[in-house]
Amino acid sequence: MIRRGSQVITRLGHTRALPGPFCVLPRLDVASVYSSSTDALISQFCLGKEGLKDYAVPNASWCPDMLSLYHEYLEKTKSDGWFKLPSFKSNREHIQGFQLPSAFKVTSDKKDWRNFTRGIQVEGQGYEYVIFFQPTKKKSVCLFQPGPFLEGPPGFAHGGSLAAMMDETYSKTAYLAGEGLFTLTLNIKFKHLIPVGSLAVLNVEVDKIEDQKLYLSCVTQSQDQQTLYAKSSSVFIRLPLEKESPQ
Amino acid sequence: MIRRGSQVITRLGHTRALPGPFCVLPRLDVASVYSSSTDALISQFCLGKEGLKDYAVPNASWCPDMLSLYHEYLEKTKSDGWFKLPSFKSNREHIQGFQLPSAFKVTSDKKDWRNFTRGIQVEGQGYEYVIFFQPTKKKSVCLFQPGPFLEGPPGFAHGGSLAAMMDETYSKTAYLAGEGLFTLTLNIKFKHLIPVGSLAVLNVEVDKIEDQKLYLSCVTQSQDQQTLYAKSSSVFIRLPLEKESPQ
Numbered sequence: 001m002i003r004r005g006s007q008v009i010t011r012l013g014h015t016r017a018l019p020g021p022f023c024v025l026p027r028l029d030v031a032s033v034y035s036s037s038t039d040a041l042i043s044q045f046c047l048g049k050e051g052l053k054d055y056a057v058p059n060a061s062w063c064p065d066m067l068s069l070y071h072e073y074l075e076k077t078k079s080d081g082w083f084k085l086p087s088f089k090s091n092r093e094h095i096q097g098f099q100l101p102s103a104f105k106v107t108s109d110k111k112d113w114r115n116f117t118r119g120i121q122v123e124g125q126g127y128e129y130v131i132f133f134q135p136t137k138k139k140s141v142c143l144f145q146p147g148p149f150l151e152g153p154p155g156f157a158h159g160g161s162l163a164a165m166m167d168e169t170y171s172k173t174a175y176l177a178g179e180g181l182f183t184l185t186l187n188i189k190f191k192h193l194i195p196v197g198s199l200a201v202l203n204v205e206v207d208k209i210e211d212q213k214l215y216l217s218c219v220t221q222s223q224d225q226q227t228l229y230a231k232s233s234s235v236f237i238r239l240p241l242e243k244e245s246p247q
Numbered sequence: 248m249i250r251r252g253s254q255v256i257t258r259l260g261h262t263r264a265l266p267g268p269f270c271v272l273p274r275l276d277v278a279s280v281y282s283s284s285t286d287a288l289i290s291q292f293c294l295g296k297e298g299l300k301d302y303a304v305p306n307a308s309w310c311p312d313m314l315s316l317y318h319e320y321l322e323k324t325k326s327d328g329w330f331k332l333p334s335f336k337s338n339r340e341h342i343q344g345f346q347l348p349s350a351f352k353v354t355s356d357k358k359d360w361r362n363f364t365r366g367i368q369v370e371g372q373g374y375e376y377v378i379f380f381q382p383t384k385k386k387s388v389c390l391f392q393p394g395p396f397l398e399g400p401p402g403f404a405h406g407g408s409l410a411a412m413m414d415e416t417y418s419k420t421a422y423l424a425g426e427g428l429f430t431l432t433l434n435i436k437f438k439h440l441i442p443v444g445s446l447a448v449l450n451v452e453v454d455k456i457e458d459q460k461l462y463l464s465c466v467t468q469s470q471d472q473q474t475l476y477a478k479s480s481s482v483f484i485r486l487p488l489e490k491e492s493p494q
Contacts, residue, residue, distance in 0.1 A: 091399065091401060104400065105401075105402065106403065112395060112396075113443075114395065114398060119367050119372075126366060151360045151361060151363060153347055154338060154347060157363075158363035158364070158414070160364070160410055161411060163433060164405065165407070182440070184437055185434075186406065186410060186437070187435070188432065
């Protein structure tokens with residue numbers, strides 16, 4: 001994978017300046033570039049990360065609906081091929097040992113980084129969510145409970161907070177399903193407002209994978225499926241990570 | 248405006264359950280419903296709010312580019328008809344004395360609410376932004392500096408954080424330009440990643456207003472306009488606020 005990653009970057013280097021418009025990538029030899037198995041990606045992204053704090057676990061702020069559905073999906077990890085994805089403070093922890101392709105690196109002296117959806121740290125105030133992934137069916141379910149610091153219209157979640165939750169669920173799904181690394185497009189139709197403190201369930205599916213692009217869609221509903229909150233679709237560009245160079 | 252707001256709600260009441268799919272609103276007598284002048288909306292939303300903390304002012308975390316462009320637009324407020332929009336902790340403070348239409352109200356015992364884009368409170372860690380609005384041209388400029396708690400790919404802003412910044416700028420622009428209250432659609436094409444700590448400039452325009460819908464578009468670029476970060480478009484539904492009922 002490492003060599004193949006370097007090949008991609010070498011080819012990209014001819015066509016664009018850093019960090020480059022990733023929507024006009026040159027044609028790649030797809031079969032030779034994307035060959036990491038989903039098992040390997042899950043292992044790299046989720047497993048063997050003992051000692052890192054996982055934020056995608058129940059806490060006192062979770063509403064009964066969220067807790068109940070969490071345990072329902074947790075049961076499915078034992079027999080139905082589902083994985084509960086851990087959620088660390090930063091994507092740097094998820095990809096330990098790997099890094100973005102060279103063309104997308106920036107230098108910075110900042111020490112404390114947080115993934116956007118884990119930026120508000122007090123339990124229950126911001127994002128409460130957990131993502132389950134089913135590799136065979138290439139689908140994910142995200143249980144999302146917006147807190148009072150995610151408000152838009154009084155009493156309801158900000159449309160942008162749902163957009164970000166979709167993008168986050170898409171990004172984890174796209175990476176594990178086929179090395180989808182960056183969002184190219186995100187199209188959302190909002191149907192109902194989500195009350196703060198309630199549970200919204202995002203059902204994400206990979207619709208197709210074609211060459212360098214991965215196409216996904218998402219339906220966001222109430223737990224009882226009686227209220228449709230939003231529908232969306234997204235396209236990701238596929239790029240393998242590189243092996244991190246020694247410090 | 249109050250009576251007209253009630254008319255809207257009365258009519259809406261016949262067609263949907265709370266809080267109702269705002270994408271299938273019944274036909275309204277537009278001329279009679281939306282007649283608040285932009286001056287009145289600006290006055291209601293922005294002015295006479297002494298004593299409330301405005302977060303859209305420079306602090307030590309702002310990069311020189313952001314500070315410089317802030318002062319440039321501040322000059323335009325003196326002669327070119329631009330307004331610097333204040334940014335309070337919650338939209339509840341922006342609409343003091345008014346409330347969402349009855350169909351969109353929820354009860355809650357939560358005391359501390361924050362607008363999503365003001366949810367991370369330490370200066371420089373989360374969203375740093377300021378929006379300027381030009382009512383005659385129906386356009387806005389948002390100066391946006393993402394902090395390290397808005398990270399997605401290591402070193403870059405999460406795509407969802409830009410989506411939310413767009414939605415926030417759209418929502419303020421849509422409301423002041425024509426009582427656009429809720430996002431119906433948001434379509435984004437991402438072109439480049441925004442490095443954390445750098446300045447991105449969002450240029451939002453109202454493309455057209457037709458009956459109950461308000462159509463907007465946004466181009467997000469670097470300050471020197473050499474890097475296009477993203478393009479997007481959005482549609483808002485127009486609904487007047489109601490006068491708040493006495494407690």
